[in-house]
Amino acid sequence: MKLQTKFNLGIVVVFVVLAASIGALSIHFVNANTIREAKNRVSIYTRAAWEIHDGRVAQIEAALEVLARTQMVEEALQPPADGWELLEVREKLERIRREQEMDVLNLLAPDGTVVLRTRYPYATGDNLADDPIVQQLITGQENSAGNIILTRDRLELEGEGLIERVLTIGPVPQAMFAGAAVPIVQGGEMIGILEMGTLLNGAVEEVDRIRDAVFANEAYEGKPVGTATLFMGDLRISTNVLDDQGRRAVGTRVSDEVAEQVLEDGEAWTGRAYVVDTWYLSQYDPIRDPNGDVIGMLYVGELEEIYLDLRRRAVAMFLAVVFGGMLVAFLTFYFLPRGVVQPIKKLSDATQQL
Numbered sequence: 001m002k003l004q005t006k007f008n009l010g011i012v013v014v015f016v017v018l019a020a021s022i023g024a025l026s027i028h029f030v031n032a033n034t035i036r037e038a039k040n041r042v043s044i045y046t047r048a049a050w051e052i053h054d055g056r057v058a059q060i061e062a063a064l065e066v067l068a069r070t071q072m073v074e075e076a077l078q079p080p081a082d083g084w085e086l087l088e089v090r091e092k093l094e095r096i097r098r099e100q101e102m103d104v105l106n107l108l109a110p111d112g113t114v115v116l117r118t119r120y121p122y123a124t125g126d127n128l129a130d131d132p133i134v135q136q137l138i139t140g141q142e143n144s145a146g147n148i149i150l151t152r153d154r155l156e157l158e159g160e161g162l163i164e165r166v167l168t169i170g171p172v173p174q175a176m177f178a179g180a181a182v183p184i185v186q187g188g189e190m191i192g193i194l195e196m197g198t199l200l201n202g203a204v205e206e207v208d209r210i211r212d213a214v215f216a217n218e219a220y221e222g223k224p225v226g227t228a229t230l231f232m233g234d235l236r237i238s239t240n241v242l243d244d245q246g247r248r249a250v251g252t253r254v255s256d257e258v259a260e261q262v263l264e265d266g267e268a269w270t271g272r273a274y275v276v277d278t279w280y281l282s283q284y285d286p287i288r289d290p291n292g293d294v295i296g297m298l299y300v301g302e303l304e305e306i307y308l309d310l311r312r313r314a315v316a317m318f319l320a321v322v323f324g325g326m327l328v329a330f331l332t333f334y335f336l337p338r339g340v341v342q343p344i345k346k347l348s349d350a351t352q353q354l
Contacts, residue, residue, distance in 0.1 A: 038281045038302065039270055046283045046300045049210045049228055053178075053298060056206060061145045061180035063100060064194050067093075068184045076107060077115065077184065077192040086116055094118035097196065104158050104179065108193040112138060115192065119159025126157055132290040134195060137181045141190060145180035146290045149232070150199070162199065169201045169237050170251040176200040176232040176287075176296055200230050201237040202250065210300065211240050220306055223278060230287075231297040234259040241276050249276045254284070254297065262286050266294050272304060279304040 067073060076089040089107070097105035097118045105118040112129030116122065128134045131154075136144040152173040155162045166175045179197015183190045200206070207228040211217055215226030229239035234254045243249040253259075261269045262284045273282035280301030287296040 038304075042270065042281050042283045042300060042302055045214045045226065045302065046285060046298070048214050049298060049300045050285070052210050052213060053206060057145045057147075057178050057180060060100075060102070060178075060196055060198075061143055061182065064180055064182040064196050065143070067096065068182045068194050073107065073184055073194065074186055074191070077109070090116045090118060090122065100196070101198070102179075102196050103162065103198045104177070105196040106194070108134065108181075108195060110138070110190050110192060112193070114157075117157075117159065119162075121160065123157045123159075128195070131195070133179060133181045133197075134193060136290045137183060137193060141183060143180065143182045144290060147176060147178050147200075147287050147295060148289045149295050150175045150177045165199065166201045170235050172232070172235060174232065176230065176237060201232065203238050204240070204248070206230070207238050207240050214300070215302070220303055223303055223305070225306065226300070226302045227275065227280065228301075229297075229299040231284075231299065233296060234263060237296075243276055252276065254299075258284050258297075262297050263294055273301060275301055 107115045112134050113127045114124045132148050133144045177197050181195040184192035210228040218225040227241045236252050241249045258269045269284040281304050282301035285298045286294040289295050
């Protein structure tokens with residue numbers, strides 16, 4: 001084999017190995033950075049979602065603090081409050097509940113006994129001391145807020161239409177409740193409690209606000225860029241994830257893998273999740289009640305396809321630059337040795353003639 005040929009083959013082998021190595025490293029680098037960036041973004045989005053969720057509960061608490069200082073509420077708890085006085089207070093509180101777009105607004109005695117409700121049929125006399133929000137207030141004598149589960153019995157007591165609404169979302173006759181309770185204080189002594197809140201089952205305002213604030217309600221190739229969901233246990237009760245009919249996918253359940261880590265182990269789950277019919281880069285955080293028990297999940301996800309396309313473009317651009325540069329280098333090294341090999345060949349030929 002001629003020296004020139006051997007030299008050229010050597011150059012080809014070196015550059016092929018080098019190109020393959022750089023290409024593999026490039027793809028690994030771009031993949032790792034793209035996925036890391038995506039997970040970081042989803043984590044940031046989830047924190048923003050919690051701020052929106054907690055902010056709503058804080059608004060309820062603030063409204064109750066103002067209401068608890070009104071003379072109307074204080075007088076309703078002063079004995080002897082006759083039926084007409086309580087009826088007048090109930091009507092005013094019911095109007096306030098409706099204006100605040102709440103499902104529940106109750107006036108309680110210091111031990112948690114219901115003095116009045118603001119939703120028909122206005123049941124009274126039962127005790128809510130086992131309600132984690134009320135329980136925390138009675139124990140600490142200060143404001144309490146958060147998320148709890150309302151059982152079927154509690155929903156029946158809270159008024160008409162609530163169980164029916166819950167059952168349109170899923171087969172479980174329970175509801176996730178977001179709300180707050182504040183003490184009514186007179187002369188330094190707690191004389192009563194106000195509790196107010198809303199059912200999250202079927203509510204769309206919060207998840208849509210998260211979507212609009214975080215993802216600007218944008219779409220990518222006909223699919224939502226980002227989605228948000230509230231789960232009661234493993235059941236979707238509030239979501240802007242759509243099913244194949246274009247309807248909100250309430251009543252569906254999360255995967256066993258996610259449920260085990262979040263609901264059973266109480267740890268956040270982050271990764272690729274197949275949400276109804278599309279892959280999303282997702283984070284599921286546990287939702288806890290005031291006692292620290294996990295009762296549901298908050299999900300935020302960003303469309304994975306965006307990052308796949310970004311990764312493909314980044315890899316293609318990176319490889320184009322690498323291989324372009326290597327091609328120039330190869331051609332340079334391919335033709336440059338000719339100036340070296342030719343004198344050697346002439347010297348070899350002259351030697352043979354001698």
